[in-house]
Amino acid sequence: MDSNYHTINWKEIFLPKNIILNLTGVAFITLALKGFMIPNKFLDGGIIGISILVHEISKIPFSLLVLFLNLPFLFLGKHLLGKTFAIQSLFTFLLLALSMTFVEIDAVTSDKLLIALFGGCLIGIGMGLCIRSGSVADGVEILALLTTRKIGLNVSEVIFGMNTLLFLTAAWSFGISTALYSIVTYFAAIKSLDYVTDGLEQFTALNIISSKSELIKSLIVKKFGKGITIIKGERGYLPNNFEVKQDCDIIVTIVTRLELLRIKEAISTIDPNAFMFIQYIKEASGGVLRQKHKH
Template structure:
């Protein structure tokens, strides 16, 4: 690791946008935990879920547990993702510990389904804001990243395996009903986290193969104002006519979920036999991704 990678980026730490995102995330997490989950003994996944379980068994303050149990993961995060990430995450852990210790919120409801859905959504939204600020609110994702490099499983598989053990422990201590609702809470949190951290307008790579490729190129570029990339390929090789092949253009463009359906409908009107497939991508930058408003 170079000196630059070890150095802390103080501009990133004190960036107003990141500070506001982090504070917003902590507020949502505190509301979810104090208003829904902890009073009703519901678990989330990861270190927060472990902290809730240990808190109920030992009665050690939750704020202390969530801070202490996350500290070891900071050293892993420091090695993998750098000092800036580790410091931002430490600030997040301290804020959660502070809010859980000193902020009082009455339980919003005792209805199990509402707790599972709204508690999960709120904590997922909170974690999503923390991730967008450049930190994490739960060290289990750092551990999953390290484990992935060692054993070859992807992050989601590692997290799912770790949380399965946690929910089994919840079933033994709280009962099978609460454990099952906790699983619903966890999946609500995951979906909410995805929407916030990746954005509702998640980018999608749309690939089109058509005999009317020139018309489709013009449609995408002029009507939808999207950039396109052309990959030269071959069509044909069908089971009954394997020797027949034709040169073709594979059109690639980056769209959002909100744009995908409309673009596909327009392409189908041009060529009902056009072959299309999509790939979900984590991030995209540069090129022509959005049409800027003209003032």
């Protein structure tokens, strides 16, 4: 295991950017919980959702629940992601518990749809900012990572399964209407979290197969300033002409989703019959990813 896992990088923990992101993230989560969700018994997924549910049933303070239910996951986080991550997440859990104890926010609205949408978006933004600071605000993501390694399901599938049980319990405790709105809250939170962590410029791999590959290569590189990779392949093998085949270049380029439509339209003007398919990727670095525009 990497030696960085066994040491604490205090410089990273106290980096002003990370501190600001963490504080802002906790502020968004607190606004979502106190201003929208808890007063109306709406749940999110994960440990925060479980804490709301237990709080409503047992009247144990939410701040204590969200802190102590998250603490066991710090040990998992330390082994899976290192001590620095565990310390940063501990600070996030403490900040969230303190803000939920001492910050007073009145309920913003009682409209269920507004609560589901705005509460979900705010908590998703807050969690995304915490992740960008190097921590998490909900330990269930760490548990999902461990479970993924043990049983082979991906993180999304594990989290979805856990939250399904949570929302079924919510339906039994608070009624089916609140449980259904809580599901809307959860999905709003997930989409907001994705936008914050991945950004509007999430990278996409665009693959192109065309008989006019040379023109398309020139278009992508010279007009759009993107890097390309060429994979040598064969095209043909059609059902009625299986024996007919020819060599071809498979053009691969990494673009953002904001660039994707423009590039596809430009390729279609060169070759309306070009075969294109896309693959969404979580992260890309190096190479020519963004073209700096000169003004």
